[in-house]
Protein backbone atom coordinates (compact mmCIF):
# COMPACT_ATOMS: atom_id res chain seq x y z
CA UNK A 537 0.00 0.00 0.00
CA UNK A 538 1.21 3.56 -0.75
CA UNK A 539 0.52 5.79 2.22
CA UNK A 540 0.90 9.52 2.84
CA UNK A 541 1.07 10.83 6.41
CA UNK A 542 0.45 14.56 6.65
CA UNK A 543 1.93 15.90 9.89
CA UNK A 544 3.92 12.67 10.03
CA UNK A 545 6.93 14.40 11.62
CA UNK A 546 4.87 15.42 14.66
CA UNK A 547 4.32 13.65 17.97
CA UNK A 548 1.68 11.06 16.95
CA UNK A 549 3.11 10.83 13.43
CA UNK A 550 6.51 9.88 14.83
CA UNK A 551 4.94 6.85 16.55
CA UNK A 552 2.96 5.93 13.45
CA UNK A 553 5.98 6.13 11.12
CA UNK A 554 7.97 3.85 13.46
CA UNK A 555 5.18 1.25 13.37
CA UNK A 556 4.61 1.47 9.63
CA UNK A 557 8.33 1.01 8.97
CA UNK A 558 7.85 -2.53 10.35
CA UNK A 559 5.42 -3.27 7.48
CA UNK A 560 5.91 -3.31 3.72
CA UNK A 561 3.81 -0.19 3.08
CA UNK A 562 5.53 2.55 1.05
CA UNK A 563 5.50 5.76 3.06
CA UNK A 564 5.68 9.47 2.36
CA UNK A 565 5.61 12.03 5.18
CA UNK A 566 4.44 15.57 4.38
CA UNK A 567 5.16 18.09 7.12
CA UNK A 568 6.00 21.81 7.24
CA UNK A 569 8.00 21.29 10.46
CA UNK A 570 6.11 24.02 12.30
CA UNK A 571 5.85 21.97 15.51
CA UNK A 572 7.33 18.63 14.46
CA UNK A 573 10.41 18.00 12.41
CA UNK A 574 12.61 15.43 10.64
CA UNK A 575 14.56 14.94 13.91
CA UNK A 576 11.48 13.22 15.43
CA UNK A 577 11.71 10.46 12.82
CA UNK A 578 14.14 7.55 12.60
CA UNK A 579 17.45 8.49 11.01
CA UNK A 580 17.57 5.60 8.54
CA UNK A 581 15.61 5.56 5.31
CA UNK A 582 12.57 3.47 4.47
CA UNK A 583 10.33 6.47 3.80
CA UNK A 584 10.30 9.74 1.88
CA UNK A 585 9.99 13.08 3.63
CA UNK A 586 8.53 16.14 1.90
CA UNK A 587 8.93 19.41 3.77
CA UNK A 588 5.74 20.96 2.50
CA UNK A 589 2.73 22.90 3.76
CA UNK A 590 -0.61 21.15 3.20
CA UNK A 591 -2.13 24.51 2.19
CA UNK A 592 0.12 24.93 -0.85
CA UNK A 593 -1.18 24.24 -4.34
CA UNK A 594 2.02 22.28 -5.00
CA UNK A 595 1.12 19.94 -2.12
CA UNK A 596 -2.11 18.98 -3.85
CA UNK A 597 -0.31 18.45 -7.15
CA UNK A 598 2.36 16.25 -5.56
CA UNK A 599 -0.24 14.07 -3.82
CA UNK A 600 -2.23 13.63 -7.02
CA UNK A 601 0.89 12.60 -8.96
CA UNK A 602 1.89 9.95 -6.42
CA UNK A 603 -1.46 8.09 -6.43
CA UNK A 604 -1.67 7.11 -2.77
CA UNK A 605 -3.98 4.32 -1.55
CA UNK A 606 -4.36 5.90 1.86
CA UNK A 607 -3.79 9.34 3.36
CA UNK A 608 -3.47 9.64 7.13
CA UNK A 609 -4.24 13.27 7.84
CA UNK A 610 -2.59 14.38 11.09
CA UNK A 611 -1.31 17.85 10.08
CA UNK A 612 -3.20 20.51 11.99
CA UNK A 613 -3.13 23.52 14.22
CA UNK A 614 -3.60 21.58 17.48
CA UNK A 615 -3.77 24.25 20.18
CA UNK A 616 -7.16 25.00 21.73
CA UNK A 617 -6.03 28.39 23.15
CA UNK A 618 -4.44 29.42 19.85
CA UNK A 619 -7.70 28.65 18.05
CA UNK A 620 -9.55 31.02 20.38
CA UNK A 621 -6.95 33.75 19.87
CA UNK A 622 -6.86 33.34 16.10
CA UNK A 623 -9.81 31.42 14.61
CA UNK A 624 -8.84 32.52 11.09
CA UNK A 625 -5.41 30.89 11.28
CA UNK A 626 -6.98 27.78 12.85
CA UNK A 627 -9.46 27.52 9.98
CA UNK A 628 -6.77 28.17 7.36
CA UNK A 629 -4.84 25.14 8.61
CA UNK A 630 -7.63 22.84 9.76
CA UNK A 631 -10.31 23.59 7.16
CA UNK A 632 -8.60 25.04 4.08
CA UNK A 633 -5.44 22.95 4.46
CA UNK A 634 -7.57 19.86 4.94
CA UNK A 635 -9.69 20.66 1.88
CA UNK A 636 -6.51 20.80 -0.20
CA UNK A 637 -5.69 17.29 1.06
CA UNK A 638 -9.24 16.00 0.49
CA UNK A 639 -9.29 17.35 -3.07
CA UNK A 640 -6.07 15.51 -3.80
CA UNK A 641 -7.44 12.35 -2.10
CA UNK A 642 -10.50 12.40 -4.27
CA UNK A 643 -8.39 12.71 -7.42
CA UNK A 644 -6.26 9.71 -6.52
CA UNK A 645 -9.06 7.67 -4.90
CA UNK A 646 -7.24 7.39 -1.56
CA UNK A 647 -8.91 6.42 1.68
CA UNK A 648 -8.58 9.21 4.25
CA UNK A 649 -7.92 8.52 7.93
CA UNK A 650 -8.66 11.69 9.88
CA UNK A 651 -7.30 12.62 13.33
CA UNK A 652 -10.25 14.07 15.21
CA UNK A 653 -10.57 14.71 18.91
CA UNK A 654 -12.56 14.36 22.12
CA UNK A 655 -12.87 18.17 21.92
CA UNK A 656 -15.52 17.54 19.26
CA UNK A 657 -17.94 16.53 22.04
CA UNK A 658 -17.41 19.61 24.19
CA UNK A 659 -18.62 19.49 27.78
CA UNK A 660 -20.40 16.26 28.58
CA UNK A 661 -22.56 15.70 31.64
CA UNK A 662 -21.12 13.10 33.97
CA UNK A 663 -23.92 10.57 33.60
CA UNK A 664 -23.10 10.40 29.87
CA UNK A 665 -19.62 8.95 30.48
CA UNK A 666 -18.07 7.06 28.80
CA UNK A 667 -18.91 9.16 25.75
CA UNK A 668 -20.22 7.22 22.76
CA UNK A 669 -19.49 8.21 19.15
CA UNK A 670 -23.22 8.93 18.72
CA UNK A 671 -23.08 11.65 21.41
CA UNK A 672 -24.05 15.14 20.28
CA UNK A 673 -21.10 17.20 18.98
CA UNK A 674 -20.90 20.52 20.75
CA UNK A 675 -17.32 21.84 20.54
CA UNK A 676 -16.39 24.70 22.88
CA UNK A 677 -13.38 25.95 20.88
CA UNK A 678 -12.67 26.81 17.25
CA UNK A 679 -10.18 23.94 17.23
CA UNK A 680 -13.00 21.51 18.14
CA UNK A 681 -15.27 23.22 15.65
CA UNK A 682 -12.87 22.89 12.72
CA UNK A 683 -12.39 19.18 13.55
CA UNK A 684 -16.18 18.68 13.55
CA UNK A 685 -16.36 20.64 10.29
CA UNK A 686 -13.87 18.29 8.64
CA UNK A 687 -15.81 15.28 9.92
CA UNK A 688 -18.85 16.67 8.11
CA UNK A 689 -16.84 17.41 4.95
CA UNK A 690 -15.71 13.80 4.94
CA UNK A 691 -19.28 12.52 5.12
CA UNK A 692 -20.21 14.74 2.15
CA UNK A 693 -17.07 13.79 0.17
CA UNK A 694 -18.21 10.21 0.61
CA UNK A 695 -21.78 11.04 -0.42
CA UNK A 696 -20.86 13.11 -3.49
CA UNK A 697 -17.57 11.57 -4.64
CA UNK A 698 -17.48 8.10 -3.06
CA UNK A 699 -14.33 8.96 -1.05
CA UNK A 700 -13.81 6.40 1.75
CA UNK A 701 -12.79 7.64 5.19
CA UNK A 702 -12.28 6.62 8.80
CA UNK A 703 -12.50 9.27 11.53
CA UNK A 704 -10.59 8.54 14.73
CA UNK A 705 -11.45 10.73 17.74
CA UNK A 706 -8.45 10.52 20.05
CA UNK A 707 -8.70 10.91 23.82
CA UNK A 708 -5.75 12.56 25.67
CA UNK A 709 -2.71 11.16 23.89
CA UNK A 710 0.71 11.06 25.61
CA UNK A 711 4.13 9.54 25.04
CA UNK A 712 7.64 10.20 23.80
CA UNK A 713 8.24 13.29 21.63
CA UNK A 714 5.06 15.08 22.71
CA UNK A 715 5.20 18.87 22.66
CA UNK A 716 3.65 20.74 25.56
CA UNK A 717 1.48 23.16 23.62
CA UNK A 718 -1.01 21.02 21.74
CA UNK A 719 -3.85 18.92 23.05
CA UNK A 720 -3.42 16.68 26.05
CA UNK A 721 -0.04 18.16 26.96
CA UNK A 722 -0.39 17.77 30.74
CA UNK A 723 1.78 14.64 30.87
CA UNK A 724 4.55 16.10 28.72
CA UNK A 725 4.51 19.30 30.79
CA UNK A 726 4.72 17.32 34.05
CA UNK A 727 7.34 14.91 32.68
CA UNK A 728 9.62 17.71 31.47
CA UNK A 729 9.37 19.56 34.76
CA UNK A 730 9.95 16.43 36.84
CA UNK A 731 12.96 15.53 34.67
CA UNK A 732 14.34 19.04 35.29
CA UNK A 733 13.69 18.78 39.06
CA UNK A 734 11.04 21.53 38.93
CA UNK A 735 7.64 21.87 40.66
CA UNK A 736 4.41 20.96 38.95
CA UNK A 737 1.11 22.80 39.25
CA UNK A 738 -2.39 21.32 39.29
CA UNK A 739 -5.30 23.65 38.54
CA UNK A 740 -8.09 22.61 40.93
CA UNK A 741 -7.94 19.91 43.60
CA UNK A 742 -6.56 17.17 41.32
CA UNK A 743 -9.72 15.04 41.38
CA UNK A 744 -10.51 15.99 37.76
CA UNK A 745 -10.09 13.03 35.40
CA UNK A 746 -8.81 12.40 31.88
CA UNK A 747 -8.64 9.39 29.57
CA UNK A 748 -4.90 9.07 28.86
CA UNK A 749 -3.99 6.87 25.89
CA UNK A 750 -0.43 6.01 24.83
CA UNK A 751 0.63 7.31 21.38
CA UNK A 752 1.88 3.88 20.30
CA UNK A 753 -1.64 2.53 20.89
CA UNK A 754 -3.08 5.39 18.84
CA UNK A 755 -0.65 4.49 16.04
CA UNK A 756 -1.86 0.84 16.15
CA UNK A 757 -5.45 2.08 15.92
CA UNK A 758 -4.59 4.14 12.84
CA UNK A 759 -2.93 1.09 11.25
CA UNK A 760 -6.16 -0.87 11.81
CA UNK A 761 -8.14 1.99 10.24
CA UNK A 762 -5.92 1.82 7.12
CA UNK A 763 -7.13 -1.67 6.24
CA UNK A 764 -10.50 -2.14 7.95
CA UNK A 765 -13.57 -2.94 5.87
CA UNK A 766 -15.68 -1.01 8.37
CA UNK A 767 -15.18 2.41 6.80
CA UNK A 768 -17.09 5.69 6.47
CA UNK A 769 -17.66 5.95 10.16
CA UNK A 770 -16.09 7.31 13.34
CA UNK A 771 -14.26 5.53 16.16
CA UNK A 772 -13.11 6.82 19.54
CA UNK A 773 -9.55 5.70 20.29
CA UNK A 774 -9.33 5.76 24.07
CA UNK A 775 -8.68 3.60 27.12
CA UNK A 776 -12.21 4.06 28.49
CA UNK A 777 -10.56 4.58 31.87
CA UNK A 778 -10.62 7.72 33.99
CA UNK A 779 -7.44 8.75 35.76
CA UNK A 780 -7.45 11.65 38.18
CA UNK A 781 -4.55 14.09 38.10
CA UNK A 782 -3.75 13.05 41.68
CA UNK A 783 -3.41 9.43 40.54
CA UNK A 784 -1.39 10.55 37.54
CA UNK A 785 1.09 12.38 39.77
CA UNK A 786 1.29 9.37 42.13
CA UNK A 787 2.13 7.02 39.23
CA UNK A 788 4.64 9.51 37.80
CA UNK A 789 6.24 9.65 41.23
CA UNK A 790 6.51 5.87 41.33
CA UNK A 791 7.93 5.42 37.83
CA UNK A 792 10.36 8.33 38.13
CA UNK A 793 11.47 7.53 41.66
CA UNK A 794 11.02 11.24 42.50
CA UNK A 795 8.93 12.54 45.34
CA UNK A 796 6.52 14.98 43.72
CA UNK A 797 4.50 17.47 45.73
CA UNK A 798 2.32 19.43 43.34
CA UNK A 799 1.25 23.01 43.90
CA UNK A 800 -2.48 23.62 43.65
CA UNK A 801 -3.86 26.68 41.86
CA UNK A 802 -7.53 27.67 41.28
CA UNK A 803 -9.43 25.83 38.56
CA UNK A 804 -8.98 27.39 35.12
CA UNK A 805 -12.12 28.64 33.41
CA UNK A 806 -13.24 26.30 30.66
CA UNK A 807 -11.44 23.18 31.97
CA UNK A 808 -13.77 20.19 31.98
CA UNK A 809 -13.99 18.13 35.16
CA UNK A 810 -14.28 14.53 33.96
CA UNK A 811 -13.44 12.97 30.60
CA UNK A 812 -13.63 9.40 29.29
CA UNK A 813 -14.50 8.05 25.84
CA UNK A 814 -16.08 4.68 25.13
CA UNK A 815 -13.83 2.40 23.04
CA UNK A 816 -16.39 -0.37 22.44
CA UNK A 817 -16.99 0.60 18.81
CA UNK A 818 -13.25 0.53 18.01
CA UNK A 819 -12.98 -2.89 19.67
CA UNK A 820 -15.81 -4.27 17.52
CA UNK A 821 -15.18 -2.41 14.25
CA UNK A 822 -11.37 -2.17 14.15
CA UNK A 823 -10.43 -5.09 16.39
CA UNK A 824 -8.39 -2.54 18.36
CA UNK A 825 -7.85 -1.99 22.03
CA UNK A 826 -5.08 -0.23 23.89
CA UNK A 827 -2.27 -2.48 25.08
CA UNK A 828 0.11 -0.20 26.98
CA UNK A 829 -0.73 0.39 30.66
CA UNK A 830 -0.48 3.91 32.04
CA UNK A 831 2.49 2.79 34.18
CA UNK A 832 4.41 1.46 31.17
CA UNK A 833 3.54 4.42 29.00
CA UNK A 834 4.57 6.88 31.69
CA UNK A 835 7.84 5.01 32.25
CA UNK A 836 8.66 5.30 28.52
CA UNK A 837 7.64 8.97 28.54
CA UNK A 838 9.71 9.80 31.63
CA UNK A 839 12.73 7.94 30.20
CA UNK A 840 12.43 9.95 27.01
CA UNK A 841 12.20 13.34 28.72
CA UNK A 842 15.07 12.48 31.03
CA UNK A 843 17.20 11.54 28.05
CA UNK A 844 16.90 14.86 26.19
Ligand SMILES: NC(=O)c1ccc[n+]([C@@H]2O[C@H](COP(=O)([O-])OP(=O)(O)OC[C@H]3O[C@@H](n4cnc5c(N)ncnc54)[C@H](O)[C@@H]3O)[C@@H](O)[C@H]2O)c1
Nearest residue numbers: 543545546547548568570571572589590611612651709720
Ligand atom coordinates in the same frame (compact mmCIF):
# COMPACT_ATOMS: atom_id res chain seq x y z
N1 LIG B 1 -2.03 14.90 21.00
C1 LIG B 1 -3.30 14.72 21.33
O1 LIG B 1 -3.64 14.50 22.52
C2 LIG B 1 -4.39 14.77 20.27
C3 LIG B 1 -5.69 14.52 20.67
C4 LIG B 1 -6.69 14.55 19.71
C5 LIG B 1 -6.40 14.81 18.38
N2 LIG B 1 -5.11 15.07 18.03
C6 LIG B 1 -4.85 15.33 16.60
O2 LIG B 1 -3.82 14.46 16.15
C7 LIG B 1 -3.07 15.10 15.11
C8 LIG B 1 -1.59 15.05 15.45
O3 LIG B 1 -1.39 15.77 16.66
P1 LIG B 1 -0.01 15.77 17.44
O4 LIG B 1 -0.35 15.79 18.89
O5 LIG B 1 0.90 14.75 16.89
O6 LIG B 1 0.48 17.26 17.07
P2 LIG B 1 1.89 17.76 16.49
O7 LIG B 1 1.82 19.26 16.49
O8 LIG B 1 3.01 17.11 17.19
O9 LIG B 1 1.83 17.22 15.00
C9 LIG B 1 1.25 17.95 13.94
C10 LIG B 1 2.24 17.95 12.79
O10 LIG B 1 1.64 18.64 11.70
C11 LIG B 1 2.61 19.52 11.14
N3 LIG B 1 1.84 20.62 10.52
C12 LIG B 1 1.10 21.56 11.14
N4 LIG B 1 0.57 22.39 10.22
C13 LIG B 1 0.97 21.93 9.00
C14 LIG B 1 0.75 22.36 7.66
N5 LIG B 1 0.00 23.43 7.38
N6 LIG B 1 1.33 21.66 6.67
C15 LIG B 1 2.10 20.58 6.92
N7 LIG B 1 2.34 20.13 8.16
C16 LIG B 1 1.78 20.80 9.20
C17 LIG B 1 3.47 19.97 12.31
O11 LIG B 1 4.75 20.41 11.93
C18 LIG B 1 3.54 18.69 13.13
O12 LIG B 1 4.66 17.90 12.76
C19 LIG B 1 -3.61 16.53 15.00
O13 LIG B 1 -4.52 16.57 13.92
C20 LIG B 1 -4.34 16.73 16.32
O14 LIG B 1 -5.40 17.66 16.19
C21 LIG B 1 -4.09 15.04 18.93
